[in-house]
Amino acid sequence: MTRVAVVTGGNKGIGFAIVRGLCKKFKGDVYLTARDEGRGLAAVKELEGEGLSPKFHQLDILSGESIKKLGAFLVDKYGGLDVLVNNAGIAFKQDSTAPFSEQAEVTLKSNYTATLNVCKGLFPILRSHARVVHLSSMTSLNALSKCSSALQSSLKNCKTLTDVDELMAKFEKDVKNGVHQANGWANSAYGVSKIGVTVMTPIQQAELDADETRSDLVVNCCCPGYVDTDMTSHKGLKTIDEGAETPLYLALLPPNSTQPRGEYVSEKKVVKWR
Template sequence: MSSSRRVAVVTGANKGIGYAIVRGLCKQFDGDVILTARNEGNGQEAIKKLNGEGLKPMFHQLDLDDVGSIDRIKDFLQKTYTGIDILVNNAGIAFKMAATEPFSQQAEITVATNFWGTLNVCKGLFPLLKPHARVVNVSSMASQYAAKKCSDEMKSRFIAPDLDQAKVEQLMTEFVNSAKDGSYEKKGWCQSAYGCSKIGVTLLSFAQQKEFDKDSRADIIVNACCPGYVDTDMSSHKGTKTIDQGADTPLYLALLPPNTTSPKGNFVSDRKIQTWP
């Protein structure tokens, strides 16, 4: 029988910012917290570490790049709970500056996980969101920097009033195709696989809020955010914020009280709404 207990799900939470988001939710959220990771062993290790602090998150495997894995967590959540209260799409990848893979490959792989993987998790789990649910898509200021470097024509597509999810998907498809045939700069994109993938995450969040505004479930809010420059494997530990400081804005957005009017469908950094792009 499904439990009416509240539940929060965090992706990519075996380490880094996602781990700290789980830690924060365990302390601040009245409900079950599900730490997900693509690698079961790494996820269980993280659970053990948090248990050592007296915290009791649960584990479920979730790989953004594997639709079977998304189906399995969906099935588990559907059987176990009456719906999802918080979804934090935190998992992401970035090639290192010194990476030798060609740009086309970096673009395809980065967009596959950061954009398409995140989108597939949303497609799978959004039907389970309860009224008043909060969704946080961890993007990056890199999305803003990259967007500013794109052509004026491209920028106008990023701020088009009729931007919807299909148009965001089209943009990401065009970016990867143009990275593959070498025409990306001519088409108005900039040379940042990570930045452009996060343009997709930020724009997706804007488009998703428009859909939630029309949804019969009341008061579902989605925001994109930047955690700041954080000391994690992704930043090669050069980031200036601790993981708990990086988790602050995602946690603030995940815990927005019922019937919040702002931030809602925004891009947020340091708890403040950012102009776009």
Template sequence: MSLNQIAVVTGSNKGIGYAIVKGLCEKFKGIVYLTARDSAKGLAAVNSLKQLGFNPLFHQLDITDENSINAFKDHIKTTYGGLDILINNAGVAASHDLPKEEQAKYNVRVNYFGTLNVCEALFPLLRNNAKVINISSSAGRLQRIPSTQLQNKFKDKNLTISNLSKLMEKYIKDTKEDRNEAEGWGTSAYVVSKVGLTALTNLQQNLFNEEKPYRNIYVNSVHPGSVKTDMNKKESELKGKYLWFDCRIVDWDGPMPQ
């Protein structure tokens, strides 16, 4: 079984994920996995990086598909026995042209539940001193949720991942019943999905802090800054040589910037 260090980046055939893979290939002394839902696009991205002199490996991974997640988990476990870096980049911003119920379901299903399912599958494989990064957003700051009551639920010291998931399901239900604004969620499904992801990150770190034997694992959520990608219609400008260096830890509960 290989003793190489292993890094995995989800949703990495383009945009931020692709740039992270590129940066890892330059600086990480181990094996880097580029993963994508679409195998053809993923392999094309790998070939593009190989033409630049890098050598990432590819594996299909759809974070909304339990069978795909389990196949990837089994591959990593059987081939390497564990992994050292997990970057949960895969995410979506549902079109505002969709009905708001569909926006809620799609954003939360991918950005929150998809990432959660990948983590639950791969966390047992994390080696001592592993690092996990969840690509969140400035939209994932708690104060983006208008309701103080909901904010308090998200930052309740007794909150569990199970209860957080129920809270995210409630948001979908409230939106379906056209009560999302009345219940204090606001109007952005993307915001709610990223707040959920940032809250999840905090809970995951708490669990790693308490686990025995202690593996010294760190989990952070980051805001990648203004980035020129398909998701934001390429309206922003790429800043920095690699996006990896432009990421900042999400300020979860501070005042909103002016």
């Protein structure tokens, strides 16, 4: 049986470096996925130039059809999935002139809803000992601390993914009605989208723990640090390979690791947020 790893948004930035690291350390096939085939194949070629052998599959996390196709391909060729790194994400620039309601809708759709949809599509094919890593952000914890105490309590006490969905939808609705700050939300679409990712992680771990057909499934989220990528307009201080270190550590957690599980991790250390 050949093991297989998938990285979303692997054509550039931190995702590209995670693919590079997995090609060096993961015992199995590594899929660099990208929404744009041209950009994805160019990235594969660059890594081949370094003597590495990533494989390519198209994946637009916003497309249910695209997620379905990848899942069917993995089942057909590998019979399952062993590592999933949910790296793909977006952020509007500080000086964006797009209305905040549009920023909120688009950002939540990509960073929260689409990431969750990838999980819904691919979790059923995870094999025992699979590792899942979500790229969250320290911005999620900053945004959480800026929410009202009532909202912080609601977010920290979400028990189901539906609870998280409802709060994310509430943020979007409050933004549309111009009352999000009055209703206690932090004024950051990106921050709230990543709160969604951080909050869903322990809930997903509990769901995976309850799965009686497979064992030792682990999901964690992390902050890669402040990384020099297009997203940060190259202001980040870490190189992409430095930014990939914590995601790679989580993707490569050895079988039957007891910690971290369902946690938020920064610099390879668990950070408690609730």
